[in-house]
Amino acid sequence: MYKFYPPSENSLDFCFAIYQYPLAKPLLTHHGSWQFREGIVIQLSDESGKCGRGEIAPLPWFGTETLTEALKFCQRLPSRSIDLAPILGEIPEALPCCQFAFASAYQDLFSPSPPPSFSPAQLCYLLPSDDEVEERLMILLGDGYQTFKMKIGLQAFAVEREKIQAVLQQFPPAGRLRLDANGGLTLAQARNWLTFLGDFPQVEFLEQPLPPHQFAEMLTLSPQFPTAIALDESVSSWRQLQACYRQGWRGIYVLKAAIMGYPQRLEDWLRTHPIDAVFSSVLETAIARQQVLRMASRWNHPERAVGFGTEHWFSP
Ligand code: MG
Secondary structure, rough: OOOOOOOEEEEEEOOOOOOEEEEEEEEEEEOOEEEEEEEEEEEEEOOOOOOEEEEEEEEHHHHHHHHHHHHHHHHHHOOOOOOOHHHHHHOOOOOOOOOOOOOOOHHHHOOOOOOOOOOHHEEEEEEEOOOOOOHHHHHHHHHHEEEEEEEEOOHHHHHHHHHHHHHHOOOOOOOEEEEEEEEEEEEHHHHHHHHHHHHOOOOEEEEEOOOOOOHHHHHHHHHHHEEEEEEEEHHHHHHHHHHHHOOOOOOOEEEHHHHHHOHHHHHHHHHHHOOOOEEEEOOOOOOHHHHHHHHHHHOOOOOEEEEEOHHHOOOO
């Protein structure tokens, strides 16, 4: 049972709506081509008409519920006069995006706070994997972005290495590049990448080189190379995060808070476990984005950019 604060004895009304946005261009990752962001916006309102909103932004290939499963949960809830405590405090672990959305909506209703603002220098900009990257990089550097992310593990190592090298040659000394394999490399490929990246101090980290079941290999690999390794898919749920910490991971953790269940539970854990955290987007809309950025302003590693330079994926 998860306890909501402040406790509310008033009954609330509930409504929801599905959304679907096409991405500006398909996002290619080792998990496949992502073309539409689908989710559910939920709203809780009290008798005075005050509202709080939350967002269910599923990412099934990271182990969350599907949109259909989230929708079924919403459809089962009564729309009027909900007695919140017994329902919202016991949303199943299999519905982490629902846990996040309802707890966030509750917080938005009872303790709203202004959206945090981040400058381009504090955000990591997710670059598309196309041929215009180098031109775009010059413009973005001029706009104040310093940290960038690119997906790898989609083409042969030699092809991608050449592309990354060309990008790195344009980097200013203060620039940082994150490479995300989404668990798509073999152990031999991961070693090749880490050997190559060791010559480039602007590479901040290699994200999730191996699939989550190869956690032990990543743990062994990490101290062998100068480039840091970050876990993402390995720590995409609340339970996985705790398990990786217990098993000794002290490297970087990419946290997708919108899919990790009750936000206050995560914050309580972070208070007692000072990990090297990088908060990251699941291409959620402004509703969940602002709620996650509030958490990031408290718990993201202060010298690392937040993985939310993603708004351009929503606009043409
Ligand atoms: Mg990632």
